[in-house]
Amino acid sequence: MTQPLHYDALERRARDAEHAVFGGEAVIVCDNLVKIYQQEDIEVIALQGLDLVVQQGEFVAIVGASGSGKSTLLGVLAGLVSPTAGAARVGGQNLVDMSVRERTRFRRHEVGFVWQQTAKNLVPYLTAEENVGLPMRLSGHPRAGRRRLARALLDQVGLADRYDHRPAQLSGGEQQRVAIATALANRPRVLFADEPTGELDSETATEVVDVLREINRRDGVTVVVVTHDQTLAAQAARTVLIRDGRTSSETVQRSMTSADGSKKVVTEEFAVLDRAGRLQLPGEYIDALDLDQRVRLTLEPDRVNVWPDRPVSEAESDAWAPPEDSSR
Ligand code: ADP
Ligand code: MG
Numbered sequence: 605m606t607q608p609l610h611y612d613a614l615e616r617r618a619r620d621a622e623h624a625v626f627g628g629e630a631v632i633v634c635d636n637l638v639k640i641y642q643q644e645d646i647e648v649i650a651l652q653g654l655d656l657v658v659q660q661g662e663f664v665a666i667v668g669a670s671g672s673g674k675s676t677l678l679g680v681l682a683g684l685v686s687p688t689a690g691a692a693r694v695g696g697q698n699l700v701d702m703s704v705r706e707r708t709r710f711r712r713h714e715v716g717f718v719w720q721q722t723a724k725n726l727v728p729y730l731t732a733e734e735n736v737g738l739p740m741r742l743s744g745h746p747r748a749g750r751r752r753l754a755r756a757l758l759d760q761v762g763l764a765d766r767y768d769h770r771p772a773q774l775s776g777g778e779q780q781r782v783a784i785a786t787a788l789a790n791r792p793r794v795l796f797a798d799e800p801t802g803e804l805d806s807e808t809a810t811e812v813v814d815v816l817r818e819i820n821r822r823d824g825v826t827v828v829v830v831t832h833d834q835t836l837a838a839q840a841a842r843t844v845l846i847r848d849g850r851t852s853s854e855t856v857q858r859s860m861t862s863a864d865g866s867k868k869v870v871t872e873e874f875a876v877l878d879r880a881g882r883l884q885l886p887g888e889y890i891d892a893l894d895l896d897q898r899v900r901l902t903l904e905p906d907r908v909n910v911w912p913d914r915p916v917s918e919a920e921s922d923a924w925a926p927p928e929d930s931s932r
Pocket of ligand 2: 676
């Protein structure tokens with residue numbers, strides 16, 4: 605007897621197979637990710653086809669104007685916000701098709717999250733040690749090991765002398781470090797932080813930045829942090845700029861060794877090319893050449909030129925020749 609066909613399952617598998625290629629084994633993959641918030645009759649498009657690939661062990665900063673979709677992106681990746689369309693994968697798990705149960709498990713074990721508001725991260729009436737122990741308790745970690753692990757995590761974030769303090773007895777920077785220890789309690793693969801230094805002065809912010817860098821470098825935890833803080837962004841080898849719900853450009857820091865053996869860090873800015881080949885031009889380039897609606901593209905052996913659809917000056921008008929047929 606033949607089995608009935610499960611079209612839903614077949615369709616899902618086909619879709620998964622299609623997306624399996626993009627991003628490969630990367631720890632985070634967003635493919636054409638869309639999030640629309642529905643508020644009564646108003647729709648707000650927070651993410652409109654965002655692509656992002658983050659490899660295991662990376663430290664990535666997300667920057668962008670207020671309202672550009674940064675928190676929404678982090679929320680989707682941490683399993684707190686359900687995406688409207690597109691694909692989002694973290695640690696190989698597809699966030700789009702996740703059941704409520706899978707989502708809870710995912711949030712508890714695969715990812716850690718630190719909010720900007722120090723108060724939102726911790727339970728006020730629990731000590732630092734109890735706060736860090738809480739996620740372990742929720743996931744059924746035996747009591748004996750919990751205490752040891754919680755203390756080890758607090759040691760790791762430089763709070764060996766604060767086990768028994770409650771949040772109100774700690775500085776803002778210390779509270780954020782307890783929050784990081786708490787987020788790491790179940791050994792997540794990825795740590796997300798949404799403006800973790802936003803409420804701190806520059807000195808305590810530095811302590812938090814150092815801790816984030818340390819857990820990334822030493823323990824290999826992938827860190828994705830939304831920030832306006834230059835000190836924090838400078839720690840990231842890669843800074844992704846979000847504009848209108850899409851990744852629009854990336855700044856990459858590479859350390860280079862010069863001929864005399866000295867090392868220096870070189871920063872380069874890139875535009876992001878999405879899966880469909882779409883490219884967002886920086887606003888200042890558009891303004892400088894007064895680009896509007898249509899541009900001419902010409903292909904050369906090593907680059908693509910972008911021209912206004914009219915001659916820029918009279919001299920150029922004489923020099924302008926229609927692009928050669930590049931298909932030859
Ligand atoms: P950012 O973190 O970059 O400031 P957000 O992701 O918070 O941006 O917001 C992106 C857009 O989505 C904004 O227009 C914001 O007003 C809207 N938005 C965010 N959260 C909600 C929500 N829960 N309901 C409705 N609209 C929302
Ligand atoms: Mg935000």
